[in-house]
Amino acid sequence: MRFKTDRNKGYSLIEVLITLFIVSLILSAAYFTYVSIFKSMKGESESVELQMEKIVGLELLRLDLEHVGYGIGKPLTIGTDYLIIESINDGKELLIRSTLNNTNNSTIGWVLCNNNAGNDPVLVELEAPNDNLVFVDNEGFVAGSVNDGLCPSDGILIGFPFDPASTGCGGTCSEIIYYLSNTNLPSHCHPQTYNLLRKVNNAPGGNPLLSCVADFKFTVDLDRNEDNVVDLRDQIIDNTLSPAELRLQLKKINVYLLVQEGGFNPDYEFKNYSSDSDGNYITVNGIKLYLPDSSDFKHYRWKVIKLSVKPMSIIK
Template sequence: MNINHKGFTLVELLMTMTVFIIAIIIAGNSFNAILSHTSKLFRSEESNIEGVVGLEILRHDLQQAGYGLYTEPMGIDYSEAAAAPANAYNDAATNVPRPLVAGNNLAAVTDTSDTGPLFDILPSTDYLAIKATTVARNRTAQKWTYLRYTSNDVYPNRWVSNAENFATNDKVMLLRRQISTAGQAISVVPGTLPNAFYYPFSNTAFSHLVSLSADVYTVYGLDDGAGAPRMPFNRSDYFVARPQDATTIPAFCAPNTGILYKTTVNQSGGKLNYVPIMDCVADMQVVLGWDMNGDGMLDTYSNADGSAVTGTGSSTDVQTAMANAANNTSTITPNIRNSLKIIKVYILAQQGRRDPGYTSPSTIQIGDNAESSLTRPATAGMYDIAAAGWQNYRWKVYRVIAHPKNLPANQ
């Protein structure tokens, strides 16, 4: 029996090994490329998720602007933010509060109104102050009820779910709504304490009201802390800033970007409580849409402070409508309550980390085409990425649009 002992030659072995090595190299490079792409995609999606969550908080507050505010002078002084720059958006101590106050393309300024380290607001970004009872973070501010009455008693309604009811000594305010042919007037019913606009809540807190007649009385929560509230509403400010403590800024953010903050004005002292809602932000721009002639249709758009407009209205008309005095009664038109229909906020934010293999467009448009003169007018609505040295970063413009549902202009 013949047995063939012939095996592989050295050349055949070398060729086979070469093919396997080439295949392994190709597979390894492909795997590295997939890992790199997956990592970039993950970081990008991480930024997107952060953006969605943070901007939904902003959208909620914008839609709540004006909730629980009164329209008639109260006759009792109040205070808002205690220090610059937040105090630039305070209303006068005896005036009706405006649902929204905004600053346009701020100069670089250090925020001294916080409770911790100082913050530097990014230059040429906008500022938003939103006023409503619900924009605070405490549990009491998220609640409301109405008054019920019998022939000899007035008492607060209690909801089926106890979690929705006020706790004893929660600080609340009572508003009276009167409907007439002139419209709806909302006034504050002063508290029982001397010179107070609020009530410590209890089941008998409103028993001194002997008759409710045909008016509607609504109870809104302010605060659950100790001491007297300083304002008959709550307030949340939004702006882009860099903490002077650089360790609190993510290391992967592009140089000189900031953090978009939601801040609440502390009822007990007027300082700001900071909540970061988006990292690595380059810009925030605000555009406001108005019905200046009262026909129910949008006819004018303005920048944050009304100094630039497009449409049929003039900047003088818009700035008059935004002024403190114009919002001092419910019957003046135009004003913010009766004329503001839409708020647009544009956020330019970094996606993912620096990528040396990527080159961003040298300029990025902020806002819609027709709004180029309302966002960054010096550069026709364009943000100069190249001048900032950020071309190796990916950027996205987030667009938040809200129709404040508590303003008569949207009812």
């Protein structure tokens, strides 16, 4: 008996098309899953990078605010050169005066004189050697400055090291300025955001502390009647207070920063904002912080950071 076989039997065209369709669905699903995971990883990476940047930059800002007025004694006439905190450039920049610059170890520490003029201090607590010292007496008045490290006069004096390149307080205190600039803005930032920069004593340029900043504002809390209770909160620094009044009344310095979190995400829409004739903004404690002036800001995540710091070293 002879069996017949069909040597031409194979897959039909319909079976091949169905198989290709199923394979294409699987590949498409795998591709979109990969793209979704990649976007998520990229967003998380950018977010982590910004978080690390914020930790370092904000800590330096906090330390500068904490040392507002540090080492600045009272001259017989306290002029604007001794204004411990100031709003400049139409409120767009914050200027802080202090003998201590937290990025210069030679300005950190103090010395104690309790002997005759021209002698070495009896107690020295300096981070690094520095013979440039400004001295304050036990009533807070300036008793002179030296560049030889020796006590300038008799009695009990506290000496504060200073940078000889200082531009404030007659050359004995540093002027630290915080301001916004869009120079060298990272590519993941919205193009209408800024870097928060810090510069000391009018040095060229500045050191970036924080990127992707949409707005930056600062206020003060004041004790107007000097009863150790805050009477006015979140007052704009308008320089109407005299240097002496500001020393006595300043209780806290508040800094508000509106920053971008993560990168551009076309699938995300930011909704927590209000609008007025000046643009779109977020309000915190009555302070308006403005978002970038373009419609694509909605595809970024935004966060307000507030620092509220009590100056620890103001000589009253």
